[in-house]
Amino acid sequence: MAALTLVSGSVGLITLQNPPVNALSSAVRQGIVDTVQRAVSDPQVKSVVICGQNGVFCGGADIKEFGKTMLGPPLVPMIHTIEAADKPVVAAIEGSALGGGLELALGCHYRITHSKARLGLPEVTLGLLPAAGGSQRLPRLIGVPAALDLITTGRHVTAAEALKLGIVDQVTDQSTVEAAVKFALSVEVQSLTSRRISTLPCPCPADVDALFEGVMQRVRQRGRGAIAPVACVQAVQAAATLPYAQGMEREQELMATLFTSGQARALQYCFFSQRAVSRWSLPSGARWDSTKPNPVTKVAVIGLGTMGRGITVALVQAGLSVVAVETHEQQMMAAQRAVSGMLERLAQRQGVPLALDRVRFSTELEAVADVQIVIEAVFEDMALKKQLFKQLSSLCPAETLLFSNTSSLDIDHLAAQTDHPQQVVGMHFFAPAHIMKLLEVVYGPRSAPQAVATAMELGKRMGKVSVAVGNCRGFVGNRMLMHYLEEALFLLEEGSSPESIDQALKEFGFPMGVFQMSDLSGLDVGWKVRKAQGLVEPGQMSRVRQGRRYSPLGDLLCEQGRFGQKTGQGWYLYDPAGSRTPRPDPWLQRFLEQYRARQGLVSRRIDSEEVLERCLYALINEGFHILHEGIAAGPEDIDMIYVFGYGWPRHRGGPMFYASQVGLARVLQRLEHYHQLHPDVPHLQPSSLLRQLVSSGSPPIQRWKEAIRKPHSAL
Ligand SMILES: CCCCCCCCCCCCCC(=O)CC(=O)SCCNC(=O)CCNC(=O)[C@H](O)C(C)(C)COP(=O)(O)OP(=O)(O)OC[C@H]1O[C@@H](n2cnc3c(N)ncnc32)[C@H](O)[C@@H]1OP(=O)(O)O
Numbered sequence: 178m179a180a181l182t183l184v185s186g187s188v189g190l191i192t193l194q195n196p197p198v199n200a201l202s203s204a205v206r207q208g209i210v211d212t213v214q215r216a217v218s219d220p221q222v223k224s225v226v227i228c229g230q231n232g233v234f235c236g237g238a239d240i241k242e243f244g245k246t247m248l249g250p251p252l253v254p255m256i257h258t259i260e261a262a263d264k265p266v267v268a269a270i271e272g273s274a275l276g277g278g279l280e281l282a283l284g285c286h287y288r289i290t291h292s293k294a295r296l297g298l299p300e301v302t303l304g305l306l307p308a309a310g311g312s313q314r315l316p317r318l319i320g321v322p323a324a325l326d327l328i329t330t331g332r333h334v335t336a337a338e339a340l341k342l343g344i345v346d347q348v349t350d351q352s353t354v355e356a357a358v359k360f361a362l363s364v365e366v367q368s369l370t371s372r373r374i375s376t377l378p379c380p381c382p383a384d385v386d387a388l389f390e391g392v393m394q395r396v397r398q399r400g401r402g403a404i405a406p407v408a409c410v411q412a413v414q415a416a417a418t419l420p421y422a423q424g425m426e427r428e429q430e431l432m433a434t435l436f437t438s439g440q441a442r443a444l445q446y447c448f449f450s451q452r453a454v455s456r457w458s459l460p461s462g463a464r465w466d467s468t469k470p471n472p473v474t475k476v477a478v479i480g481l482g483t484m485g486r487g488i489t490v491a492l493v494q495a496g497l498s499v500v501a502v503e504t505h506e507q508q509m510m511a512a513q514r515a516v517s518g519m520l521e522r523l524a525q526r527q528g529v530p531l532a533l534d535r536v537r538f539s540t541e542l543e544a545v546a547d548v549q550i551v552i553e554a555v556f557e558d559m560a561l562k563k564q565l566f567k568q569l570s571s572l573c574p575a576e577t578l579l580f581s582n583t584s585s586l587d588i589d590h591l592a593a594q595t596d597h598p599q600q601v602v603g604m605h606f607f608a609p610a611h612i613m614k615l616l617e618v619v620y621g622p623r624s625a626p627q628a629v630a631t632a633m634e635l636g637k638r639m640g641k642v643s644v645a646v647g648n649c650r651g652f653v654g655n656r657m658l659m660h661y662l663e664e665a666l667f668l669l670e671e672g673s674s675p676e677s678i679d680q681a682l683k684e685f686g687f688p689m690g691v692f693q694m695s696d697l698s699g700l701d702v703g704w705k706v707r708k709a710q711g712l713v714e715p716g717q718m719s720r721v722r723q724g725r726r727y728s729p730l731g732d733l734l735c736e737q738g739r740f741g742q743k744t745g746q747g748w749y750l751y752d753p754a755g756s757r758t759p760r761p762d763p764w765l766q767r768f769l770e771q772y773r774a775r776q777g778l779v780s781r782r783i784d785s786e787e788v789l790e791r792c793l794y795a796l797i798n799e800g801f802h803i804l805h806e807g808i809a810a811g812p813e814d815i816d817m818i819y820v821f822g823y824g825w826p827r828h829r830g831g832p833m834f835y836a837s838q839v840g841l842a843r844v845l846q847r848l849e850h851y852h853q854l855h856p857d858v859p860h861l862q863p864s865s866l867l868r869q870l871v872s873s874g875s876p877p878i879q880r881w882k883e884a885i886r887k888p889h890s891a892l
């Protein structure tokens with residue numbers, strides 16, 4: 178919908194009306210076509226201003242309409258009509274002008290922007306390209322290098338940057354519509370010849386071929402198999418080398434391929450899932466929209482190692498005051514130096530003032546007495562954490578929330594140490610905590626809805642994608658990861674190599690393979706966990722432990738002091754010491770050959786399809802168990818955990834979405850096949866939910882929840 182009113186005697190003001198972001202739905206497009214036509218043909222109207230309702234210009238095409246039959250007028254001719262109008266059209270940009278929203282503005286003759294507005298062509302993040310002329314107009318307006326940057330990354334720019342780049346004509350701190358109307362009045366009699374961007378030549382640097390080659394190489398590397406960034410480069414190349422009309426044909430041709438691709442579906446699923454996971458609910462029926470989070474201004478972090486330092490930085494960046502506690506002066510000073518350095522670097526990079534004065538370092542636990550939230554990040558040691566929670570319970574007022582960053586320990590056991598177990602929740606950050614976007618908020622049976630709401634809200638303030646999950650060993654992410662890691666080890670035993678397994682996973686789109694990732698995290702971390710579970714038998718080669726298949730390979734490496742990157746050797750060699758580049762290790766190859774010989778295993782050739790199926794389907798199968806138990810509320814929760822915490826390629830939508838695209842029947846059949854071959858590997862036995870979904874005709878992922886009877890965590 179769009180409304181036309183006459184203002185200041187001669188300005189036709191068109192207001193887009195489609196809350197919350199004035200997306201260009203078919204109704205809005207129809208409204209624009211109608212109002213523009215009326216304004217252009219009204220002799221009283223000498224100029225036109227287009228703005229959006231409620232402080233937002235336009236969030237672009239209505240993504241919810243993608244995949245449905247396209248109704249209403251198409252965008253390209255609509256924008257062309259605006260550009261071709263013989264009366265000046267001014268875009269008044271407040272809030273956001275994104276995607277089709279910015280393309281609409283580029284069709285206008287002038288752009289006036291509020292200083293707080295954000296502009297961009299983020300289509301690439303949805304698996305698309307700016308196909309309403311954006312890939313052809315933007316390079317003509319701001320030049321090829323800057324357009325390539327914006328279109329291939331999809332990044333949003335501030336009004337100030339937009340002005341500097343030449344995207345907008347004026348920035349205002351006052352009412353944008355008033356400024357735009359005033360501006361429109363001032364240009365009513367001016368020629369529009371130079372204002373129609375599609376008619377301008379595309380300014381190209383001298384070495385334009387080398388530029389495209391370099392950018393293409395970069396986007397292929399960064400994109401990890403994503404097709405949209407490549408198409409974006411090709412579209413801009415068309416703008417640089419072809420007349421506008423032919424460039425538009427190329428733009429549409431490239432868009433047609435992208436629009437129906439599985440990658441676009443996956444990325445659009447991620448867009449909505451990222452927003453859906455914030456609408457949490459608990460088994461008790463408590464929900465995000467009926468539970469008020471506590472106000473939070475001051476938070477304590479206890480334990481300033483790898484995680485505590487990152488959490489402190491993220492809290493400060495979110496504008497909170499932090500009390501940071503370590504055991505001894507020396508550790509505290511080291512942490513203080515590290516946190517200061519991190520904050521300084523961030524302040525420099527972001528051009529914001531340093532906020533060091535918001536952190537108070539201490540070695541006294543009593544310093545936490547006046548905070549609203551305590552986040553515990555001490556060693557992963559149950560006895561230590563239990564003792565700490567007991568101390569905190571007596572030290573802090575009853576209303577203080579006590580959160581733990583444990584990655585594997587039972588939240589309920591910690592809650593049981595306190596007088597107010599309803600105040601205890603897990604807040605599982607990922608390393609490095611000030612950078613990684615994922616936060617698992619782990620609730621137990623006694624966690625109060627308000628405590629969960631406060632953790633979710635705090636995560637949001639810290640810029641995290643927070644997902645509420647039930648309490649179980651490994652929560653969601655690590656519980657699924659365990660089987661992925663195990664399958665990789667079994668594949669090694671059967672004849673594969675770390676390099677070929679990692680290569681298959683990288684080609685799938687992970688930033689690194691499972692063995693490189695393990696070397697980076699430290700092999701000793703998993704070793705400690707397995708020891709605590711009673712799985713490690715030093716020097717023993719037995720391949721059955723606790724009644725199921727077990728690979729002792731990781732333990733054997735640790736027994737040799739091979740902990741990964743930090744010791745220079747793990748699944749790979751890091752030479753010289755401290756190097757981050759993994760190199761195949763001839764020692765490991767010999768070690769694996771000897772190991773197989775001692776175990777009586779006959780090495781065979783394993784192709785990348787088997788690597789992917791066994792590693793990924795094992796992980797996905799556990800995801801179905803998690804859904805069935807109600808530990809995760811829906812497949813979107815699992816998918817967002819994997820996309821934001823574990824490097825799952827976003828253009829594949831997350832593991833559960835990927836399963837839905839492969840076809841649930843196919844996943845089930847392959848799991849059955851592998852389980853038949855490996856009956857002593859329980860994680861290859863298909864989950865009953867997967868069977869149930871297949872027997873009910875493999876419904877689309879949006880309808881899986883209907884098949885999950887238990888609404889939530891069984892705990
Ligand atoms: C055979 C095939 C032939 C093929 C030929 C193909 C031809 C097709 C031609 C089509 C050409 C179209 C080209 C085009 O125009 C492409 C686009 O414009 S794609 C869209 C680009 N825009 C974006 O990516 C912006 C997305 N939105 C945002 O980034 C943020 O929402 C925004 C910064 C605008 C606001 O942020 P915030 O205030 O934080 O609010 P939320 O993010 O929580 O959003 C609130 C609410 O609104 C929903 N929403 C946002 N944007 C859109 C949108 N563009 N469409 C639909 N809905 C949108 C969002 O989902 C939230 O609702 P929930 O219910 O919470 O999910």
Ligand SMILES: NC(=O)C1=CN([C@@H]2O[C@H](COP(=O)(O)OP(=O)(O)OC[C@H]3O[C@@H](n4cnc5c(N)ncnc54)[C@H](O)[C@@H]3O)[C@@H](O)[C@H]2O)C=CC1
Nearest residue numbers: 480481482483484503504554555556557582583584606608
């Ligand atoms: N390292 C990782 O990648 C991740 C770790 N975690 C979890 O975060 C927690 C911390 O892990 P890391 O930071 O890696 O450990 P770390 O070993 O780097 O740091 C722990 C810190 O806690 C301090 N500490 C120990 N007892 C203390 C006490 N009583 N009071 C104050 N400080 C104390 C130690 O001096 C040390 O600096 C663990 O529970 C771990 O499982 C969670 C996600 C990822």
